Amino acid sequence: MPSRAVRNVDRSLIREKAKLIRRETVRLTDICGSGHYGSSFSMAEIVALLYYQLLHVKADEPRWADRDRFTMGKGHAAIGLFPVLADLGFFPADWLDTYSRMGSFLGDHPEMKKVPGIDFSSGSIGHNLSVSVGMALGARLKGSPARAVCLMGDGEMNEGQIWEAAQAGAHYGLDNLVGIVDINGAGSDGDPQQTLRSEPLKEKWEAFGWNTIVLRDGHDIDLTFDALNRALNAPDGRPACVLAYTVAGKGVSFMEGTWQWHLGFLGPKDIERAYAEIDAGEIG
Amino acid sequence: MSQSEKYRANPPAPGMAYMSAELKKTIDLAESTVTDDFDERSWDMVVSLGLSRQLTTGRTLIELAEAGHDDIVVCTADLGRPTQVIGFGQKYPDRYFNFGIAERNMIGAAAGLATMGLTPVISNYSFFLALMGVENIRNDICYTNLPVKMVGTHSGIAMGFYGTSHHCCEDIGALRAIPNLTLMAPCDGTALSSALRTNVKHPAPIYFRAGRGREAVVYDKEFDFRIGGSNTLREGRHATVLAIGNLVKAGLDAHDILKSEGIEITVVDMYSIRPLDVAAVRDAAKRGPIVSAEEANITGGFGAAIAEVIAEEGLGTRLTKVGMPDAYSVLGPPTHLYRHYGLDGEGVAAAVRRALKG
Numbered sequence: 188m189p190s191r192a193v194r195n196v197d198r199s200l201i202r203e204k205a206k207l208i209r210r211e212t213v214r215l216t217d218i219c220g221s222g223h224y225g226s227s228f229s230m231a232e233i234v235a236l237l238y239y240q241l242l243h244v245k246a247d248e249p250r251w252a253d254r255d256r257f258t259m260g261k262g263h264a265a266i267g268l269f270p271v272l273a274d275l276g277f278f279p280a281d282w283l284d285t286y287s288r289m290g291s292f293l294g295d296h297p298e299m300k301k302v303p304g305i306d307f308s309s310g311s312i313g314h315n316l317s318v319s320v321g322m323a324l325g326a327r328l329k330g331s332p333a334r335a336v337c338l339m340g341d342g343e344m345n346e347g348q349i350w351e352a353a354q355a356g357a358h359y360g361l362d363n364l365v366g367i368v369d370i371n372g373a374g375s376d377g378d379p380q381q382t383l384r385s386e387p388l389k390e391k392w393e394a395f396g397w398n399t400i401v402l403r404d405g406h407d408i409d410l411t412f413d414a415l416n417r418a419l420n421a422p423d424g425r426p427a428c429v430l431a432y433t434v435a436g437k438g439v440s441f442m443e444g445t446w447q448w449h450l451g452f453l454g455p456k457d458i459e460r461a462y463a464e465i466d467a468g469e470i471g
Numbered sequence: 472m473s474q475s476e477k478y479r480a481n482p483p484a485p486g487m488a489y490m491s492a493e494l495k496k497t498i499d500l501a502e503s504t505v506t507d508d509f510d511e512r513s514w515d516m517v518v519s520l521g522l523s524r525q526l527t528t529g530r531t532l533i534e535l536a537e538a539g540h541d542d543i544v545v546c547t548a549d550l551g552r553p554t555q556v557i558g559f560g561q562k563y564p565d566r567y568f569n570f571g572i573a574e575r576n577m578i579g580a581a582a583g584l585a586t587m588g589l590t591p592v593i594s595n596y597s598f599f600l601a602l603m604g605v606e607n608i609r610n611d612i613c614y615t616n617l618p619v620k621m622v623g624t625h626s627g628i629a630m631g632f633y634g635t636s637h638h639c640c641e642d643i644g645a646l647r648a649i650p651n652l653t654l655m656a657p658c659d660g661t662a663l664s665s666a667l668r669t670n671v672k673h674p675a676p677i678y679f680r681a682g683r684g685r686e687a688v689v690y691d692k693e694f695d696f697r698i699g700g701s702n703t704l705r706e707g708r709h710a711t712v713l714a715i716g717n718l719v720k721a722g723l724d725a726h727d728i729l730k731s732e733g734i735e736i737t738v739v740d741m742y743s744i745r746p747l748d749v750a751a752v753r754d755a756a757k758r759g760p761i762v763s764a765e766e767a768n769i770t771g772g773f774g775a776a777i778a779e780v781i782a783e784e785g786l787g788t789r790l791t792k793v794g795m796p797d798a799y800s801v802l803g804p805p806t807h808l809y810r811h812y813g814l815d816g817e818g819v820a821a822a823v824r825r826a827l828k829g
Binding site: 287288291295296345374379449453 | 502511603636
């Protein structure tokens with residue numbers, strides 16, 4: 188598969204968009220009454236780089252046949268993706284104000300039938316890498332330059348279906364398939380490595396036949412760009428997996444590195460604290 | 472009307488904060504990061520989980536273990552905190568198995584534990600247990616007829632705005648078709664404790680369909696949670712509401728609403744879905760119209776089970792089903808969804824009025 192052009196984007200823009208993701212996660216959670224802060228903050232730089240620099244998508248043509256496909260195994264962090272899609276013009280920005288309300292198109296998990304720019308629905312943890320395998324197979328069959336990217340969580344590595352998909356991706360030599368694991372160390376019951384150890388992940392993905400790229404800081408924009416760019420644009424006959432080590436709740440000090448803020452809610456006083464930290468933050 | 476127009480016409484209330492300093496005082500905050508310098512409305516997972524007071528599985532199993540049931544082992548899939556069995560794990564770490572986010576493996580492992588003479592109790596969200604794991608439940612636990620107890624929490628639309636993927640409205644239909652499986656629905660924390668205490672030694676599989684732990688209290692004391700049993704909670708001569716789960720409380724509310732209109736209804740907690748209390752259905756048919764009420768798809772669900780009895784026994788009465796329509800649910804805050812789908816006192820009362828009009 189050929190690689191695709193990388194847009195020339197200033198790092199300051201990526202930094203701004205990562206802030207947008209964090210700010211909007213706080214704002215939408217206030218509409219909703221509860222939200223996944225930790226999971227959304229940990230992926231902010233990754234999602235910003237994908238959507239503003241690396242992925243080929245068209246907001247005015249969301250079903251464009253040759254678009255890169257993005258799926259979220261960690262669908263519960265959709266609250267961090269919706270603001271990006273709105274910002275790019277996939278749907279009106281005021282949809283965000285309906286987040287989680289009766290009959291809204293935007294809920295805790297992404298839904299392809301309702302939201303332009305969402306390539307696949309998720310909710311069942313462990314399903315979407317298989318879906319991405321199918322997308323990558325389909326793209327190859329149709330001679331499309333489309334690549335399939337699946338963002339997963341670290342707890343998701345426990346699901347057996349991940350490894351079924353891993354075998355299929357390698358067996359079919361899908362070098363248009365990219366898995367990204369957001370290793371933020373926070374799940375419902377605490378650090379997934381304490382709940383059910385999945386490490387060593389590098390050796391596992393390599394043994395499964397994937398080009399495995401370890402990203403030691405998924406908030407450092409240069410390092411993250413380099414890892415994602417290599418995974419997407421240096422095809423070598425194997426699917427690629429980026430193991431992104433991140434911090435849950437990154438950007439708001441009292442949330443960082445905690446499982447307690449996997450789900451939560453901020454009252455007005457703490458929203459202001461969070462906004463101030465996000466705005467002042469120099470992440471990346 | 473576009474999505475945008477719809478919401479401009481009907482803007483949501485911002486910030487559905489339900490937390491207060493008063494409420495926090497009633498919760499164990501030992502592990503919470505939310506200290507006194509936070510806004511009183513802020514909460515983290517520890518605070519939120521403290522509100523799930525009706526999830527009594529962990530507490531009950533600790534009591535049973537303390538009473539000498541050293542064969543009880545608890546299994547979960549990264550949901551020990553949300554389903555409130557973490558306490559059992561802290562007290563009996565050797566008998567607590569967290570399998571991570573890997574539900575099918577957990578179900579198979581529970582079956583294996585049961586073959587070794589242990590009594591596994593699985594505690595997990597119902598969607599991830601009953602729907603993701605249905606085939607493992609069928610082949611590993613029920614075909615083998617092993618004494619595994621399953622507690623599926625957050626059933627129906629309890630997951631609210633998590634979205635349709637996390638709603639669990641098809642579980643009754645799926646599980647009702649699996650031989651050897653007893654299916655029961657405790658409607659509050661007392662019923663859940665009763666269910667476990669009565670049936671923990673039952674030599675075959677049981678699935679308990681529970682809520683998210685914030686249900687209204689129906690029972691003030693524990694009772695014999697009999698397989699094939701039911702509890703008549705109100706008696707009235709005009710019609711009967713046969714309800715399960717959250718709809719038991721809705722049935723009681725409907726009773727009060729209708730009473731002021733001169734309509735008297737019987738309300739029965741049909742906590743045993745399979746096998747059903749057939750005698751209770753016969754009694755209801757003698758009384759008049761029957762309303763079935765459930766937080767599940769009416770196709771293949773609890774109401775369908777009632778319909779089978781009415782048809783097969785030729786009871787010749789009209790059945791009105793209250794429940795989720797045969798369509799994918801919309802997302803929204805749970806309380807709004809209950810109102811939207813008529814799964815509250817007003818909804819059940821309206822169904823009774825319809826049934827009486829014939």
